[in-house]
Amino acid sequence: VREGLGSVTRSVWRSNRWQPVVAWFTALLLSGCAGAPSALAPRGPNAQRIADLWWLMLALGSAVYLVVVALFFYGAFRRQADASLSTKRLTWAFIGVGGVAVPLVILLTVLILSARTSGAVSALAQPSDVQITVIGHQYWWEIHYPDEQVITANEIHIPVGQPVALTLSSQDVIHSFWVPELHGKLDLLPGNTNTLVIEADQPGTYRGICAEFCGPQHALMQLLVVAQEPTQFAAWLDAQRQLAREPADETLRRGQQIFLGSGCSYCHAIQGVAPPAANGAVGPDLTHVASRSTIAGAVFPNNRGNLSGWIVDPQGMKPGNKMPPTRLNGPDLLALVAYLESLK
């Protein structure tokens, strides 16, 4: 079904003289907006199917639109001497064909194509190898690989070319998981789970966005999906499965003591150092925090400056998030940051 609709849509477009318009539009979306997590620059089969459906609907919709607007202006500006609709039967035919018959055919077409796409992109249609659990929090994402005993946050690694099933739920309010380049969105509900199957065609990092209003920092609740070749993915899993690295020197040991003594461990777990809270995570697991490329919900690059700033003044960087500021003197802060940076 997947190839069917895609190829039908594509062949319609390939053979169509409107193709330059589409190409131009696509080029605008791609080049003019480089770096955008664009739903029209699909990098996975599900996003591709939906994009195909869109181009088809755009073609039909544009045709309808142009005809209606043209009829309006032609009718409004035509000379009275022109042929008229004045016989009653013609008028009724005009309303019947334009208002009922043609729309009915077009709508049924769209409906059938839409239902087919819907079936093809649904979780049921795609048996999946890798299982991942995503739990939404105000304003970050808790990620579990239940079969692998791996817990991380805000960064999902998946193997390229394999369907991956995400089990979505929420710890607090409703969030919505959306990686435009890979698939449409699906909500994370408290007390219920949804399943979304994503797949990436090629290696890369794809931005995900919370799409359901979830409070003051809804805007900066994002994540990254990193698609890797299967071997790299397996290596990543192996590394994530390890307990946290032991502090290698005095500074790092001091950093670990500060982590344990300054309240960090009330909310953040480090496997082998600080156990997770009994009634669910409050903040992201930091066992391998240094392996992640961003912090604070895929908002800031994970570097020493941002990490220090985030510890001391999280409310200044992302006002309204749940992390309280931690007062530390310079050397302590440096030690703590050095320790966190060692957690590869």
Add this chain to the structure above:
Amino acid sequence: VATTLDRLERTWSPPAGLMGWLTAVNHRTVGLRYITTALILFLIAGAQALVIRLQLAQPGLSILSPEAYNQVFTMHGTTMMFLFAVPVMEGIGIYLVPLMIGARDMAFPRLNAFGYWVYLIAALTLYWSFLVGSAPDGGWFAYVPLTGPEYSQGLNIDYYVTAITFLEIAALVAAVELIVTIFKLRAPGMAIHRMPLFVWAILVMAFMIVFAMPPLMVGSVMLALDRMVGTHFFNVAQGGDPLLWQHLFWFFGHPEVYIVLIPALGVVSSIVATFTRRAVIGYTPIVLSIVSIGLLSFGLWVHHMYTTGLPALGENFFAAASMMIAIPSGIQIFAWIATIWEGKPVWRTPFLFVMGFLIIFVLGGITGVMVASVPFDAQVHDTYFVVAHFHYVLIGGSVFPLLGGLHYWFPKAIGKLPSERLGRWSFWLLFLGFNIAFFPMHITGFLGMPRRVYTYLPGLGWDVLNLVSTIGAFVFALGALVFAYNMVRSARHGPLADDNPWGAGTLEWATSSPPPPYNFRVVPEVRSREPLWEQERWWASEPPAERQASIVADPEAGRRETPGTSLLDGRVMTRVVLPGPSLWPLGLAIAVAITFIGSLISLWLVPIGALLTYVAIVGWTWPNRARPQAEVNVVAAETPDPQREPVAGSEAPMWWGIVMLIVIETTVFATLITSYFYLSNGAAEWPLGGFSPPDLLLPTINLGVLLLSGGAMYWGDRGIHQGNQRRLIIGLLISFALGVVFLVLKYIEYSDNDYLWDTNAYGSVVWTITGFHSAHVIALLLKTLTVLVLAWQGFFTEKRNLGVEVNGFYWQFVVVVWLPLYAVLYLAPRWL
């Protein structure tokens, strides 16, 4: 003629001064108040939109804090949907419908005034919260659990739930008012197939309000209870379900979109007819289209919830329904194009707005079909694509016709002509600004920008598009200011308008501009859809003597009268006597406001407000001894016999008013029952928490008590219809006593319950349903008390008994509705 006019003038003029201002009930006064207030709020919400656009002009701006931004976008949406769009459409309906159907006023003028005061108080309350910095911040859709007690602790959401619940009273009151007026007060001869298309649109809008608002009120009351008294309707941990809120909200929220669209379609029909100089082609298909849009719009709500993960089969059903609503819209578009084709358009400002409507709305309709597709919606839902889509639909479909309509009817309401030059400037600025602001948002959405974000990261490709949207928004705002300036300036300096400056065909143009307080010197007799085009100009002068009696050219001194006609063919049935200025509407509005909004201060204000409400209702409905017939409300005039008799039954507007009230209440109870089953279906065990199903003995006895009280009420009611005052009093006394017994047994039953409303969601829904029904019984007992006093005084007679009839009617409803509630509360837990 002079004496007739003098008497009309004297009878219908409001008193002067502040008192006159506070007591005004005339539909044109109330309508203009609605429109002006709504337009001011439109400008305020527009200013909020500009602040939003400034904040988003560049990534990372901090003109607003995240909290402030959330308040601003919530107030923008809440104001536009609740405080602007619905009230302005109702206001236009209230202003125009009596003029278009040839009535002197609406069926319940005081209720009309009451509705406006409620609306005003609700608006002031919400903006008070905005001024003190704790405005609602959960979006106009207020999704739980974010808006629940756990995640929104300030007063912000409390303001939302109380003000919105309270505000819907105004919407419902106006809807009932419009329905009964259109049903019963049309000019003689205006059969239902001669009603202007605009009146049809208003009628359908009013019916939609009647069925759409109650579910929202039930939902917002549940949220208020969750927040204020600890119920668990939406609390997952205690068996509640957040999706129940979404179902209730969108069951209202989707029709809401069509509630503000359909009257605008009526405006388009009016403007198209006038400016093409011919009747709109396809009257019947257009009427059927409007009605079917109204019906279909109740079957679409789930398309707002595709991404919540509902079963795919159900989603595709809703996709089909959502797409099919394009057909009735298409019929209307093609009917207008055919009319324009056949006529010769005059390109004045109102017609320009119709052109803008067509270009924008059709595009929004097409993207609407797209977002109805389940998989496509998964990509664009909650992104700027949807922001673009619904602004195309709402601004294109609703605001452009509205502005065209304001320009069009301005000379009628104000008596001055608006400036054509400023009108054109405003149109082009609005049209270009709109498209510059909103077209790019389609692309912004595709590029991944979600809605309701106070800022965004740089480097995601969203910067330029957002800047363009911001520039467009300011061009649009400039257009709105030019439009407002045109209205204000023309009201002062515009050239005087004659009765029918555009050469239109409908009745509102048959009277002077602005119309006199009594609307028409002579209530016209209608024989066509465009009487001003197709009938001789007799309405300007004295009507032929033989018609005079039937069309109320000269009401008896001091009595406001308008003809009451039959529902379908517009035959004159009665003379309806309408009440004059009164302070009670304002008093009642304040009392009801204390009941609802008082809960923000202290829950004790709720019963105090309820008591004041009762006092105000008694004061309002107490018969005026000075004018002993006024309270009867309706006088028969089938013969021109001055010896008139009071009339009851379906000829009385009051009877229709009660029917509509019962329809609204039925919708409320149906929503509660649906919520009960929604919660029980989602529960692993029912009753939740291992409680056993309620005992049957006491409730079943109590059911019998309530049924008996209904019988006694009926017996007394029949008695007075035969002139037996004693039997009436005995019947009222028995049913009153049985009502008290019902409440006492209820108290005994529930004081024995081992769960409370805050135990779990089962307790919440059971206590709420029972409590709501018991509140009805209490209200009825109080109402019956006043009827008893009047009956004791011998007020009711064989002929004058509408008050008894209406009270009994409502009593029977409260009895009958207990049957399904009994089945749900006591039998369902055993069967489930």
